[in-house]
Amino acid sequence: MLLERVIRFFTSLRLTVVLLVLSLVLVFAGTLGEVHLGLFKAQTEFFRSFFVYWQPAGARWKIPVFPGGYFLGMALLLNLISAHASRFKFSRAKIGLWIIHAGLILLILGQLATDMFAVESQMHLRQGQMKNYSESDRMDELAVTDLTDKKLETVVAIPERLLAGQGDIRNAQLPFVVRVREFYANSLLTTNAATGFVPANADTGVGPGLWWRQVPRETAMDRRDLPSALVEIVAPQGSLGTWLVSDWLEQPQTFTADGRTYSLQLRLERFYLPFSLRLLQFHHDVYEGTDIPKNFSSQLLLNRPDTGEHREVLIYMNNPLRYDGRTFYQASFDPDNLGTVLQVVKNPGWLTPYLACVLIATGMVVQFLSHLIPFLRKRRTS
Amino acid sequence: MSSVPSLTRCPAAFNWMGLMLLTVVLAGCGRDNVNVYRLANDDSSSASTPSNPPAAADQTEGNPAPPPLQWTLPSGWTEIAPGAMSIASFKVPGTNGAEADVSVVPLPGMAGGDSANVNRWRRQAGLPEATPDELQKMAEAVQVGDQPAELYDIAGQGSGDTNAKRILGVIQQRNGTTWFFKMAGDAGLVGQQKPAFVAFLKSLTFTAAAPPTGLPPGHPALDGGGDMNAPMLPAGAAGPGKPAWTVPADWQEVPASQFLLVEYSIAEANGTKADVNVAELSGNGGGVLANVNRWRGQIGLNPVDESDLAKLTASLDVTGGQATWVDLTGTDANGQPMRLVAAIVPMGDQTWFYKLMGDEKIVAREKDAFTKFVQTARYANAP
Numbered sequence: 001m002l003l004e005r006v007i008r009f010f011t012s013l014r015l016t017v018v019l020l021v022l023s024l025v026l027v028f029a030g031t032l033g034e035v036h037l038g039l040f041k042a043q044t045e046f047f048r049s050f051f052v053y054w055q056p057a058g059a060r061w062k063i064p065v066f067p068g069g070y071f072l073g074m075a076l077l078l079n080l081i082s083a084h085a086s087r088f089k090f091s092r093a094k095i096g097l098w099i100i101h102a103g104l105i106l107l108i109l110g111q112l113a114t115d116m117f118a119v120e121s122q123m124h125l126r127q128g129q130m131k132n133y134s135e136s137d138r139m140d141e142l143a144v145t146d147l148t149d150k151k152l153e154t155v156v157a158i159p160e161r162l163l164a165g166q167g168d169i170r171n172a173q174l175p176f177v178v179r180v181r182e183f184y185a186n187s188l189l190t191t192n193a194a195t196g197f198v199p200a201n202a203d204t205g206v207g208p209g210l211w212w213r214q215v216p217r218e219t220a221m222d223r224r225d226l227p228s229a230l231v232e233i234v235a236p237q238g239s240l241g242t243w244l245v246s247d248w249l250e251q252p253q254t255f256t257a258d259g260r261t262y263s264l265q266l267r268l269e270r271f272y273l274p275f276s277l278r279l280l281q282f283h284h285d286v287y288e289g290t291d292i293p294k295n296f297s298s299q300l301l302l303n304r305p306d307t308g309e310h311r312e313v314l315i316y317m318n319n320p321l322r323y324d325g326r327t328f329y330q331a332s333f334d335p336d337n338l339g340t341v342l343q344v345v346k347n348p349g350w351l352t353p354y355l356a357c358v359l360i361a362t363g364m365v366v367q368f369l370s371h372l373i374p375f376l377r378k379r380r381t382s
Numbered sequence: 383m384s385s386v387p388s389l390t391r392c393p394a395a396f397n398w399m400g401l402m403l404l405t406v407v408l409a410g411c412g413r414d415n416v417n418v419y420r421l422a423n424d425d426s427s428s429a430s431t432p433s434n435p436p437a438a439a440d441q442t443e444g445n446p447a448p449p450p451l452q453w454t455l456p457s458g459w460t461e462i463a464p465g466a467m468s469i470a471s472f473k474v475p476g477t478n479g480a481e482a483d484v485s486v487v488p489l490p491g492m493a494g495g496d497s498a499n500v501n502r503w504r505r506q507a508g509l510p511e512a513t514p515d516e517l518q519k520m521a522e523a524v525q526v527g528d529q530p531a532e533l534y535d536i537a538g539q540g541s542g543d544t545n546a547k548r549i550l551g552v553i554q555q556r557n558g559t560t561w562f563f564k565m566a567g568d569a570g571l572v573g574q575q576k577p578a579f580v581a582f583l584k585s586l587t588f589t590a591a592a593p594p595t596g597l598p599p600g601h602p603a604l605d606g607g608g609d610m611n612a613p614m615l616p617a618g619a620a621g622p623g624k625p626a627w628t629v630p631a632d633w634q635e636v637p638a639s640q641f642l643l644v645e646y647s648i649a650e651a652n653g654t655k656a657d658v659n660v661a662e663l664s665g666n667g668g669g670v671l672a673n674v675n676r677w678r679g680q681i682g683l684n685p686v687d688e689s690d691l692a693k694l695t696a697s698l699d700v701t702g703g704q705a706t707w708v709d710l711t712g713t714d715a716n717g718q719p720m721r722l723v724a725a726i727v728p729m730g731d732q733t734w735f736y737k738l739m740g741d742e743k744i745v746a747r748e749k750d751a752f753t754k755f756v757q758t759a760r761y762a763n764a765p
Binding site for chain 1: 416
């Protein structure tokens, strides 16, 4: 029967071996890929993907050529669970093995959950500055903000990944279509003609005076792309104009549609928080008489109106702030010691490796005891 | 080997697995969605001081980081919201409705070059383009902050007439960034305000806090520096163990590859080049013999053994100790002559490897500069 054949396939040890060999090849190829792609891109393309794709130079299409990290991880998990479910019978003698396998499954699932759901971002604060959001360290978003109501702004944030696909973007909050005419994932802007630059064909906002060019994507971990896009706003009565939006432009550009005022800005993706942090002071302590760093710490004011919480917190190396499901680490600082950079990690699966290790250790102890106790009893009776 | 399970034995396990995997896959796809936020605005928070907490801080956005420069505002000037490319803008009112604008724009790199920009201003003032020589004669020396710069006074046709346009433009290169300072407006008013503009330029103080490249706050510099994901070091600062050294002017720093601390390129117009790189390893880094043989292999030479080593190496005085010096000549993969000069500097429990390698003529010319570079390096862990 077909279903039985499928189950036999998924429970086979041969599949385990094939998957492990494929994983080995993937890790090898991914490691080599880092040479040209850089760590971040190689991780994304080889390990944080279902397939590794091949794209000929200049082509817009790509084809999957090898299973990616997610695919192999999931297949191994499926293989482990199905083999376990089909072969192991539940008995007191094997309870330890059950616990060990449960721990392994939790470990793999936890890592998958971390990879898919964990969000890392950064919060850069100057002394005295307050923010209620952190920012992605490399992904952008097009923020279309309704500024009409001075008391309540509505932000429609379109992620860079959608802009890259170009075409029309519609949202119920917007009385117009955002048409992405061109998108450069990494770009340069200038105010006048220079080699390789072409006029940005924008007819509204700051774009008409600017020239732009596409540049290769950044692959180094410590640099990021600065995207730009040509965006047309199309209302039911017709086009309202074409704007050049860019990460290079710090100021939003405003326009009016349907009697309401909107702003357009391509900026780092933001993650809003239900509380705010204000940097009271950043300390950079050194060992006396030397420039050798001793401690970095950020004294912050945490304010949460919905609970009335209002207190000072101190974040320093190895002492992050864990609050509201997020962890704020001391990550970097400004050269003048008047600003701090906090790494903000939100990882719903952060407990799973701990639980998995406890399960595996418990399983091993139980399995050991389940053999030791009968052995001792047997010896005593004999 | 394995028995095929019947469906009645483990249906729940398979259903559960399928549901679980589907959930994970679908949840992961949600990252590409358009997000909508509603943010209540309360200006009181941005005005509050650290000791006076905001009333409704959760819904407000942070104050922008201070601009990367400070100034003394001339009397009569009003600061206005900066434009898209500028980081500071001012309005200068005159009599009879005359007006002038002042803007400060930083752009990375050469930003098109001086003459192209000055000619752009000339076109704006209705004047024909000028040659670089002519522009050179027009330039007036001014001071921008603590550094000299050139001012171009571009008066449109009919200068002195209140309707004519006049532009005062200053371009200054500073740490890989081109700064544009411009006053434009009514010719009579701009003439009157020229001393105030010059005084404004002199009063500028460039702070190190924000990137002076026009980049978004927190963005790494485009010249290879940067603080994103950086270790606990200020951007541009030397690492805790990185030596302080003086780099010859004609060495061009390039992004260092993995395992290297720093890398410089010395290129000639005819396409020949040589590279200088520095690496640091703990302990003895594999020892002198292994490294000399590694370098010999890079220029097509056979390895030597310990007994030949003394003939190939020399001793070099460096700050805080002695270095092992090697000078090798070989060929590259195409048979072209190559020369490699290198120094191994043991310092405390670390070893520093300096290497100059490339075209034979360039290496011969740069050898003295390289020697000085190695000898004058100062180490944090020097005795």
